[in-house]
Amino acid sequence: MQRYTSIIALLLTCFLIACEKPIDDIEQPTQPTPKDQPDPNSQSQQKIKKTSDAASDQQPIEDDSSLYTEGNPLVEIIVKDRGLILLELFEDTTPNTVKNFVYLADQGLYDGTLFHRVDNELNVVQGGSMTAEDPWPYTIHNEAVDETYDIRGKNRNKLGTISMGRDPDEEHSGGAQFFFNLKDNPGWDSEGSLYCVFGTVISGMPVIESIQPGDVIESVKCIQRKRDTEYVPTVLYPDERVARPADPVTQAKAQPNESEPNE
Numbered sequence: 001m002q003r004y005t006s007i008i009a010l011l012l013t014c015f016l017i018a019c020e021k022p023i024d025d026i027e028q029p030t031q032p033t034p035k036d037q038p039d040p041n042s043q044s045q046q047k048i049k050k051t052s053d054a055a056s057d058q059q060p061i062e063d064d065s066s067l068y069t070e071g072n073p074l075v076e077i078i079v080k081d082r083g084l085i086l087l088e089l090f091e092d093t094t095p096n097t098v099k100n101f102v103y104l105a106d107q108g109l110y111d112g113t114l115f116h117r118v119d120n121e122l123n124v125v126q127g128g129s130m131t132a133e134d135p136w137p138y139t140i141h142n143e144a145v146d147e148t149y150d151i152r153g154k155n156r157n158k159l160g161t162i163s164m165g166r167d168p169d170e171e172h173s174g175g176a177q178f179f180f181n182l183k184d185n186p187g188w189d190s191e192g193s194l195y196c197v198f199g200t201v202i203s204g205m206p207v208i209e210s211i212q213p214g215d216v217i218e219s220v221k222c223i224q225r226k227r228d229t230e231y232v233p234t235v236l237y238p239d240e241r242v243a244r245p246a247d248p249v250t251q252a253k254a255q256p257n258e259s260e261p262n263e
Helices: 002-019 043-056 095-106 205-210
Strands: 074-079 083-089 114-119 124-127 161-164 178-181 197-203 215-224
Touching (some): 095 215
Antiparallel strands (some): 083 197, 114 124, 114 215, 124 178, 161 197
């Protein structure tokens, strides 16, 4: 009997040894390998990096061409004590109006001027008057009457767009003043009352909504995507009958006279 007991114990020991797994064979928790780590050169990681870099440089958006039309300029407006506004200018549908805006910005003529009008009834914020001369020394053609103007699409006077200010009684009287729409203004897209929308806000709408009369434009700069062309608008001077490229504007800056974007 004792011999059988010894045999059974020996067999049980062998069985346990056979079933035991060496410690080296025990599965350990997997550690991320280099291929499991995010690739810093991947498109998604580059976008994250650009967004982070933009935030550190106070740039409001990443360089994502899906946000605007390829080839249209981006313009940065800095309002003193308010913040930064980033615009896309619709050079594809309002080329001469955009040339005029960039032309004046490149000369630094908007720098130091005021947002002289905030109208809570019309829901507009208006600026861009920069001389004591009244009217502005030249006028530009109102491109809202042209076939290329997308009046049913992006060139509508809707919330967040930038339009040319002008004399409400003279359709082609715009020069330097502009206004932001704080709401949709479809009445300004009707025949006989057309106001030319030449861009839209990419970021900075809260800045625009915070603007008060007398706030100062520190700078207006075209920051990227400028086309390979000369940004000089075709304009009409009051003593001339034929429109031609604008002369450099050299008038001294002064507090503006208020003009209406509409009646």
